[in-house]
Amino acid sequence: MSSIPSRQWVLRSRPTGRPSASDVELVDVAVGSPEPGFVRVQNLVMSVEPYMRGRIGGEATYAEPYPLDEPMLAPTIGRVTASADESIPAGTLVKHEYGWREHALVPASECTVLLHDDLAPADHLGPMGIPGMTAWVGCERIARIESGDVVFVSSAAGAVGSTVVQIAKLRGATVIGSAGSPEKVELVRRLGADAAFDYHDGSVKDLLRAAMAEVGATGLDVYFDNVGGEHLEAAVRVINDHARIALCGMISIYNSATPQPGPNNLIKLVWRRARMEGFLLRDHLDAREEFENRMAEWLHIGAVRPVQTEFGGGIEGAWDAFLGMLDGTATGKAVVPLTGNHVEKDCKTSESGGTISPDKEATR
């Protein structure tokens, strides 16, 4: 079989502050036939995610840095176009890490065959993917959300946060969300949050207090933290006894070259006998099957609605999409479709299943 032309993004340097166009290069390559044990995949849609910032910068965090002068990695959904491994025939829809490129040669052992292939490909990057499972593990295993809990979620219109809002409501909690624009706040309410605020409208401390008053809550049982900083301090301030704070990530510091002061009120963790716990999915892979089955069901019945932003421009637009995601221009899961005509540079936000029937409401 002959080679096919492809393009891929290669990392050229490691930024310390905000990444820029000079840190990467879009390179033309020819992708040959797969060697034994490999498949060739045409990538349909790839993910851009906050944690990639750390892998680009090469800080010693929880994930290996991307090597310099090689194409970067990203969770990606694609269709197998040529196979040299009998377990994955051509035509199979798979998830893998070899994104940032149009066509990829992938070891069959690193492909996950998508069982729920009736869902939209992008759903496997959002609610069925890393963000969705992060939300699930944080809610079920770390925060252990129970019926009646008062739950506060930051970045509640984000890929993880929008799923946390919906899972917490399904678990019977009262939910307060914060987000970064009036449109996002409106979305968070549509997802079922009992109160939501735009953190630009004042101090998080005051806005959170007003939201708590709106839902008749005097304290928080759970804070699902996606941002750190002022949000974390404001949440610690009003925790209830035995509160749980799930630390998921702190996007506010990813672009910061100097450390920011932490919350000045951690003594509250003693007074309230509260637990603050960080987590990564790698420790919870045993939850995957239960999670995927439950989430697929929720998606099918419309009890969880995917929230995503599609960045246009195809492979050429992927780097700008990543920067846009870091800047907060995306709502929900940020994805980059890699096939079709994507000439526009704008991004398009959608909520699947935007109209919820009364029956579906009842399942919430």
Added chain:
Amino acid sequence: MSSIPSRQWVLRSRPTGRPSASDVELVDVAVGSPEPGFVRVQNLVMSVEPYMRGRIGGEATYAEPYPLDEPMLAPTIGRVTASADESIPAGTLVKHEYGWREHALVPASECTVLLHDDLAPADHLGPMGIPGMTAWVGCERIARIESGDVVFVSSAAGAVGSTVVQIAKLRGATVIGSAGSPEKVELVRRLGADAAFDYHDGSVKDLLRAAMAEVGATGLDVYFDNVGGEHLEAAVRVINDHARIALCGMISIYNSATPQPGPNNLIKLVWRRARMEGFLLRDHLDAREEFENRMAEWLHIGAVRPVQTEFGGGIEGAWDAFLGMLDGTATGKAVVPLTGNHVEKDCKTSESGGTISPDKEATR
């Protein structure tokens, strides 16, 4: 029966910064015979503890403020001198909360009869009392110290910390302690710590790194935090995967009227999947019997050595003793004997069982 003369410390005002002599008054009273259901206790020795600072100030913390214009409370050991409750005859050694006075009328229901009355009365305020049980619960239930763990303890010559050092060693951990003077550092090493440093000798970050190198450790599995602030930030910096941080108290902030910035590196809790948890004894009263039996055994065989500072001056010296304890002049448990001739104002530090036989070493 006739009344007997007594003196007691009454709270007159609530300080916001460091407490001073004008906040309290030593008052002469006459203590009458016990009403039915009460006993009269001659107090032998009382405790002064950091958490009392919060109850004096009246901040909404985890404990009720001491009422103004009434005698304050403190864990105290005394002997019943008159009883109007058949369950506690005269002569019984009891623990109760009616300290800050020479003689007290105490409801029998609020007296704990001391089962292990062969131990020194002050031991019931230290390793057998609140500090010892705090150390036990923090080690066993919060930090869950296991053999092979690398454990860092701040305020390691304090009442709680000195017990944590010894429990952690008994559990097979490698132990690093920090303390506030060369003498305290020496004591911490004598208690069995594998390394110890004086936090005045440089930045905690550097001193901790040097101590870790001394014991061949590359990270911490457990940090038992008694102080917060710089210690907490330094510890978070070097936690291992799945580390546990037990938050016991933050004496560094008790006297501070303005909040201090928290650790700037809490994102490490995510990367290391670490847990930080505050606790109070009130949630762990079910552990008391197991704790007391185990600790009494350890004390009898010399596997745990009480560390205490006796402040002189009897009841008259109690307030200065409290301030001295807050200022860090005490080593180990700070106690105030209330009987006998205590004319000196100085404090006397002792380690019981200072000489350990080879047999006893073997049990560690």
